[in-house]
Amino acid sequence: MSSSPSESETTPEEYRQRALLFADLGRYDEAASEIAAGLAGAPGDAALLTTLARIHLIADQPAEALIAAERAGALAPEQIGTLVVRAMALTDSRRFGDAAQVAAEVLRRWPDDAFAQRTGAALLSEARNGQEALNAAWSGVRIAPTEAEAHLVLAVVAARLRLFDLAQRAYAEALDLDPAIGDAQRDVGVVRLERRRWAIALEALADQATLDTSPPPPPPAESFPRAYPAPDRPEPAPDAYDPTLGAPGPPGPPPIARPSGPVLDPSADSADGIRQAVLYGTNGVLVAALLTAVMSTVSSGVSRVWAGCIGVVILVAVLVWLSRRLLEPVGTALSRLRTRDRRVAVAAYGTFTAPLLVVGYALVGGLAPLVAAMVVAAVAELLVITRR
Known part of the structure; x- marks a missing residue:
């Protein structure tokens, strides 16, 4: 049977x-x-x-x-x-x-x-x-x-x-x-x-x-x-x-054969981690840029100092969070993501760019860098949210 x-x-x-x-x-x-x-x-x-x-x-x-x-x-x-x-x-x-x-x-x-x-x-x-x-x-x-x-x-x-x-x-x-x-x-x-x-x-x-x-x-x-x-x-x-x-001694271990490649693909975990970093980073930039714009109506100097500090803090926080969250180097994860999920890769690079634009406001002044930072952050967040 x-x-x-x-x-x-x-x-x-x-x-x-x-x-x-x-x-x-x-x-x-x-x-x-x-x-x-x-x-x-x-x-x-x-x-x-x-x-x-x-x-x-x-x-x-x-x-x-x-x-x-x-x-x-x-x-x-x-x-x-x-x-x-x-x-x-x-x-x-x-x-x-x-x-x-x-x-x-x-x-x-x-x-x-x-x-x-x-x-x-x-x-x-x-x-x-x-x-x-x-x-x-x-x-x-x-x-x-x-x-x-x-x-x-x-x-x-x-x-x-x-x-x-x-x-x-x-x-x-x-x-x-x-x-x-x-x-x-x-x-x-x-x-x-x-x-x-x-x-x-x-x-x-x-x-x-x-x-x-x-x-x-x-x-x-x-x-x-x-x-x-x-x-x-x-x-x-x-x-x-x-x-x-010179005695022969005990027999050594048998020759070993290591796995030639990873059994598990780390790209899925990396993509999830990068998507979370995009959401955290872009939300931080949007809030920081909005506060900076409000502060600029009171004192341009204070708002520029604030923008320089908060922009650097957001960028460093995103990079540190990614380094602890990902199971592989950030550069390796982004390189793989460029070939597998361009939307998330573009959103990630936008998340790194937006804080730099906030810092740019601290260096040159004017509302253009703040507006650009908010636009880049909003687009990056939309790319992740609307991804199926």
């Missing part, structure tokens, strides 16, 4: 599981293709978008990861997974202030959750290290003292604060609980993305520690992460893994 079409369809979760399998093999391009196929039938599935963001993160594509993370966050703002992946994407995009806010939000919402506390601590230390991150790392260890990742995070946060003795002890405890932590930086796939991220960070910090010019501690001194388990455990045979003896 043949199955019905609804029974034979692949569910979004099945697409996601297949993507995870491909990612575990380092085939991130095929993993992204599976997510793309799932999103074609379920564009609003937050789990697919979160997994896509994690794939882009492990493939070192932070811009694409941030687009997926932002969309997942809009659909499921209360899920810890969406917040975590967004904080990682923001950090990798070097938006440290925004990343710190998201990490602090994770710590605030789930004060008794071990994963939230250790992950929030590690993310906060990436963006803005300090006592708050160290306290959260200790909280993660207190809540789940038998979980190796909690001690790994404490080691990372402590090392970033240059508390190397504490970092050494925490890392040794992590190795005692799970010896696989020692090779976590070689993991592929997205299931253990957080563990891999913290292990790579600790490895980099360990290199910094070995180059430290401060006096070394009394012998025996040992840098971290260590290739072997804690000192109170038997050392393995030299041929198990000893790079100094």
Whole structure:
């Protein structure tokens, strides 16, 4: 008996599981293709978008990861997974202030959750290290003292604060609980993305520690992460893994294949952001120009000073708002918009021109620049409002 079409369809979760399998093999391009196929039938599935963001993160594509993370966050703002992946994407995009806010939000919402506390601590230390991150790392260890990742995070946060003795002890405890932590930086796939991220960070910090010019501690001194388990455990045979003896060592990760292009098109988000900026900017210009015209009947000098200040403020405010709202550079978004939606592109350039005309009134006087500013602003706003 043949199955019905609804029974034979692949569910979004099945697409996601297949993507995870491909990612575990380092085939991130095929993993992204599976997510793309799932999103074609379920564009609003937050789990697919979160997994896509994690794939882009492990493939070192932070811009694409941030687009997926932002969309997942809009659909499921209360899920810890969406917040975590967004904080990682923001950090990798070097938006440290925004990343710190998201990490602090994770710590605030789930004060008794071990994963939230250790992950929030590690993310906060990436963006803005300090006592708050160290306290959260200790909280993660207190809540789940038998979980190796909690001690790994404490080691990372402590090392970033240059508390190397504490970092050494925490890392040794992590190795005692799970010896696989020692090779976590070689993991592929997205299931253990957080563990891999913290292990790579600790490895980099360990290199910094070995180059430290401060006096070394009394012998025996040992840098971290260590290739072997804690000192109170038997050392393995030299041929198990000893790079100094030329041993082959553990097998490296399989070769990876990164997604060749973005799965999600950022143009839709960019167009919405630019349309909002046009409405805000043009309304501001219309109000400012009208007030300037009224003020000019009382004092031309005062109105020109006012016009110069408010024109610059509006222009800067629009540019700052766009830089924070868009998930790509403003110039890139406008360039794409010129080929896809000329009306909105013209309105955007009109929004940038109108404040300059208000400043022009401050420089040369006369009502002509104010009238021109109001006309340009009105036309730009009409282009957006009447767009279908």
